[in-house]
Amino acid sequence: MIKTVLKIVMAAFYIFAGVNHFRNPASYLNLMPPYLPAHEAAVVWSGVAELTLGLLILWPRHQWLAAWGIVAMLIAFLPVHVHMLVNSHLYPETPVALLWLRFPMQALLVAWAYWYTRVSRRVAPLR
Numbered sequence: 613m614i615k616t617v618l619k620i621v622m623a624a625f626y627i628f629a630g631v632n633h634f635r636n637p638a639s640y641l642n643l644m645p646p647y648l649p650a651h652e653a654a655v656v657w658s659g660v661a662e663l664t665l666g667l668l669i670l671w672p673r674h675q676w677l678a679a680w681g682i683v684a685m686l687i688a689f690l691p692v693h694v695h696m697l698v699n700s701h702l703y704p705e706t707p708v709a710l711l712w713l714r715f716p717m718q719a720l721l722v723a724w725a726y727w728y729t730r731v732s733r734r735v736a737p738l739r
Contacts, residue, residue: 619669619728626666626682633659645695661685669728679728686722693718 633640637655644651665685668678696703697711 615727618724619675622682622724622728623666623670626662626669628666630659630661630663630666633662643692643696645691648691658685658689675728676730679725682725683722683729686718686725690718 633655637652637659640655640658641651644654648654661681662685665678665681668674669682671678693711693714696706696714697708700706700708700711703711
């Protein structure tokens, strides 16, 4: 029961974050490291990924795929966190302690998503 409730919370988190990429793209563009190409496209596609994976995690048959997608997405976001920490002077509104805290929080989010990578015996994976 608790695992199902936490999955719904996770889904809501990623759905909200995905939608927010389209409602407020400027806040995400501000975070993009200059060495990454196509900032606008990256913001759009990361929003699409968060929204899609947030929805997909709710379907038991696709849960394992969505969970692995979330793990991969979170790992892909690490360069942004490193950039923000190394260039903290560009983000004076964000305390450095919070920038450091993002790394253990990211690890917890990865562990949370990984929890859903195991396929239930009741639901066969897609072949």
